[in-house]
Amino acid sequence: MDSQSIATTPQELDGVDLPHPHEHPAYMRHHFEDIGQQREAANFGMWVFLLTEIMFFGGLFCAYLIFRNWYHPAFVAGSNMMSITLGTTNTAVLIASSFTMAMAVYSAEMRRKGQLVLFLVLTILLGFVFLAIKGVEWTTEYQEQHAPGINFSIQDFVHPKNPKAIPLAPDMAEKTQLFFFMYFVMTGMHALHMIIGIGILFFLVARASKGAFTEGHVMPIENFGLYWHFVDIIWIFLFPLLYLISRYR
Amino acid sequence: MTEKTKETHQDSEFHVVKPPVYLAIFFSLLVLTAATTAISYIDLGVFNAVIALAIACLKASLVVLFFMHIHYSSRLLKLTVAAGLFTFMLLISLTMTDYISRAWGMF
Numbered sequence: 389m390d391s392q393s394i395a396t397t398p399q400e401l402d403g404v405d406l407p408h409p410h411e412h413p414a415y416m417r418h419h420f421e422d423i424g425q426q427r428e429a430a431n432f433g434m435w436v437f438l439l440t441e442i443m444f445f446g447g448l449f450c451a452y453l454i455f456r457n458w459y460h461p462a463f464v465a466g467s468n469m470m471s472i473t474l475g476t477t478n479t480a481v482l483i484a485s486s487f488t489m490a491m492a493v494y495s496a497e498m499r500r501k502g503q504l505v506l507f508l509v510l511t512i513l514l515g516f517v518f519l520a521i522k523g524v525e526w527t528t529e530y531q532e533q534h535a536p537g538i539n540f541s542i543q544d545f546v547h548p549k550n551p552k553a554i555p556l557a558p559d560m561a562e563k564t565q566l567f568f569f570m571y572f573v574m575t576g577m578h579a580l581h582m583i584i585g586i587g588i589l590f591f592l593v594a595r596a597s598k599g600a601f602t603e604g605h606v607m608p609i610e611n612f613g614l615y616w617h618f619v620d621i622i623w624i625f626l627f628p629l630l631y632l633i634s635r636y637r
Numbered sequence: 638m639t640e641k642t643k644e645t646h647q648d649s650e651f652h653v654v655k656p657p658v659y660l661a662i663f664f665s666l667l668v669l670t671a672a673t674t675a676i677s678y679i680d681l682g683v684f685n686a687v688i689a690l691a692i693a694c695l696k697a698s699l700v701v702l703f704f705m706h707i708h709y710s711s712r713l714l715k716l717t718v719a720a721g722l723f724t725f726m727l728l729i730s731l732t733m734t735d736y737i738s739r740a741w742g743m744f
Binding site: 439480483620621 | 660663667668669671677678680689690692696700704710718722724732739
């Protein structure tokens with residue numbers, strides 16, 4: 389008996405095992421007509437949450453759009469400081485983790501427990517690889533004195549080390565601090581979402597290895613898959629906007 | 638509604654997407670990532686940003702349609718995603734009308 393049936397059984401019938409008047413899987417809640425409706429409602433709810441997340445990141449993207457238009461040379465200089473190797477690698481890692489997550493959903497639907505646990509663990513590993521590379525990038529920015537508010541220095545932009553780079557006037561060079569501010573906030577928010585996702589993944593792996601998701605109850609894996617793909621989509625937009633501004637210089 | 642019609646109704650909604658589809662989308666995404674990085678090294682003026690965003694939108698559509706199963710979903714879910722994108726467009730466009738129309742000397 390689940391908590392719902394325990395709470396709704398009258399006291400005189402407590403402990404009596406009544407036959408259930410209608411057939412449905414054990415994980416179907418009674419306020420749904422059938423299991424298809426429950427799946428649809430769960431998916432819909434998850435999507436509405438993801439839409440609120442789009443609006444949340446949308447504010448950051450809007451701010452980025454405005455600052456990039458106002459201080460374009462500063463943004464070009466800042467973006468060219470980013471490591472394109474690490475950025476592209478991170479993008480590939482995250483796309484691969486989306487693939488393993490989709491395969492995890494498939495494994496749950498095909499009721500293969502071992503495969504499901506494998507793909508969830510692979511997604512966790514790829515998530516950690518992404519965060520590790522991000523950590524390396526952030527440390528590099530801090531060491532190069534590009535951390536706004538902490539140790540930001542405009543020397544790299546007024547007297548660039550790269551002979552092909554165009555030096556900026558000091559007032560425009562000050563605006564590169566805005567680029568790095570947007571960079572740290574946007575990738576930081578994204579990384580926070582990933583950390584939360586990885587935390588939930590650990591929990592899902594624990595439950596999946598006990599067989600909770602390979603008997604037809606695929607919903608938690610499916611809905612977490614939606615969240616994980618969403619985090620991937622955010623990075624798909626962050627990557628060109630932060631790393632690929634006027635790279636031909 | 639009999640039990641039988643309920644059975645077939647919920648079976649037809651439940652579409653399992655096969656791994657070859659996922660693999661194809663995965664490789665397309667990797668190819669598009671390489672393309673967007675390569676194109677950023679070519680000077681196309683203002684079109685660099687346009688093409689970069691276009692490729693990003695294409696990648697996002699592939700993820701939404703196939704990894705997130707919207708291609709195989711009901712109209713309700715398709716409409717939900719469209720509504721979200723519409724609201725996001727409102728956020729950007731109405732905010733920009735404010736910035737562009739006030740003579741702050743920046744645009």
